[in-house]
Amino acid sequence: MLIESPExxxxxxxxxxxxxxxxxxxRLRRMESSEQRVKLTKRQQEIYEFLRDRIHNRGYGPTVxxxxxxxxxxSPNGVMCHxxxxxxxxxxxxxxxxxxxIGLTETRTNDSLSLxxxxxxxxxxxxxxxxxxxxxxxxxxxxxxKNKACLNVQGSTFNAIGICDGDSIIxxxxxxxxxxxxVAALDHQHRLxxxxxxxxxxxxxxxxxxxxxPTGQILGVVAGVIRNCLTAPPxxxxxxxxxx
Numbered sequence: 001m002l003i004e005s006p007e008x009x010x011x012x013x014x015x016x017x018x019x020x021x022x023x024x025x026x027r028l029r030r031m032e033s034s035e036q037r038v039k040l041t042k043r044q045q046e047i048y049e050f051l052r053d054r055i056h057n058r059g060y061g062p063t064v065x066x067x068x069x070x071x072x073x074x075s076p077n078g079v080m081c082h083x084x085x086x087x088x089x090x091x092x093x094x095x096x097x098x099x100x101x102i103g104l105t106e107t108r109t110n111d112s113l114s115l116x117x118x119x120x121x122x123x124x125x126x127x128x129x130x131x132x133x134x135x136x137x138x139x140x141x142x143x144x145x146k147n148k149a150c151l152n153v154q155g156s157t158f159n160a161i162g163i164c165d166g167d168s169i170i171x172x173x174x175x176x177x178x179x180x181x182x183v184a185a186l187d188h189q190h191r192l193x194x195x196x197x198x199x200x201x202x203x204x205x206x207x208x209x210x211x212x213x214p215t216g217q218i219l220g221v222v223a224g225v226i227r228n229c230l231t232a233p234p235x236x237x238x239x240x241x242x243x244x
Contacts, residue, residue, distance in 0.1 A: 040086075040089070041085075043071070043082060044082055044085055044086060044089075046071065047067060047071065047082050047083075047086065048086055048091055048092070050062070050067065050070060050071075051067075051086075051092060051102060051104070052104060054066075055102075055103065055104055059131075059135065060131055060135060061102035061103060062102070064076050064079045064080065064083070067079045067082075067083075083102065090105055091104070091105055092104060092105060093105050113138065113139050113140045113143055113144065114136040114137060114138045114139060114140075115136060115137055115139070116130075116135070116136055116137075117130040117135040117136055117137050118130060139224075141223070142170055142223050142224040143170070145172060145174060146174065147172060147173040147174035147220070148170060148171070148172055148173075148223065149170075149171050149173060149219075149220065150168050150169065150170055150171075151168065151169040151171060151184060151192065151219070152167075152168055152169075153165060153166065153167045153168065153169060154166075157208065157211065158194060158207075158208055160208045160209070161194065161207050161208055162225075163194070163225055164227065166227070166228060167225055167226065167227050168225070168226040169184060169222055169224075169225055170222070170223045170224040170225070170226065171184050171219050171220030171221065171222055171223060172220050172221050172223045173219065173220035174220075175220075175221055177197040177204075177218065177221050178197060179197050179198060179199045180196065180197060181196070181197045181221050181222075182194055182195070182196060182207060182221070182222040183195055183196075183197060183204060183214075183218050183219075183220065183221050183222065184218070184219040184220055184221075184222055185204065185214030185216065185217065185218040185219060186214060186215075186216035186217050186218075186219070187211075187212035187213065187214055187215055187216065188212070188215040188216065189212075190216065191212065192219075193206060193211050193212055193213070193214055194206070194207045194208065194211075194222065195207055195213065195214055204218075
């Protein structure tokens with residue numbers, strides 16, 4: 001599943017996330033409730049709190065060596081025993097072959113609107129791998145909100161701007177369009193058209209040359225595009241078979 005954002009065209013995203021309580025407070029309560037379900041030794045509790053502090057405040061977990069230094073545990077095997085106990089009790093997860101491979105289980109299982117970061121693809125350069133397996137990319141700004149909705153695309157009308165047959169367009173109906181924003185609207189025949197908001201309140205300009213300008217309802221600002229890359233488009237040979 002590929003998620004694209006109109007920000008790639010130089011737009012400033014208008015999506016705002018409104019939350020009744022800070023994420024950190026909700027996350028802390030989840031962590032505390034999880035700890036209440038398992039029994040930890042004093043040292044396991046201390047190490048768990050140390051891991052949680054580093055992951056939340058620094059963005060990634062400590063190494064085995066850092067844990068040993070902090071708690072004056074000289075043997076790496078001593079640290080590993082505590083980590084294995086926390087993993088067995090379901091509070092952390094660990095991945096092999098990575099130096100900072102410790103993450104919080106609650107963070108991973110409850111944060112369904114984020115994905116692990118593999119790295120950053122730089123055009124013409126080597127892949128910049130993530131510092132830690134705990135690094136994640138948030139997509140909350142695309143999906144969260146009471147007035148988000150989805151439009152399914154059929155056909156090749158919007159291919160010129162990278163929106164293809166089978167894609168889904170996420171629109172936000174709660175924010176006003178600003179100059180440069182891509183908006184989904186309807187033309188006089190009730191067909192979907194994608195347009196750019198112009199400076200000075202002028203008529204929005206079709207984003208795809210040759211398509212109709214909107215004359216009816218503006219459905220919302222385009223917040224993102226979802227593409228299912230697992231579904232391969234039909235080949236030219238397949239199309240020929242359908243025509244015959």
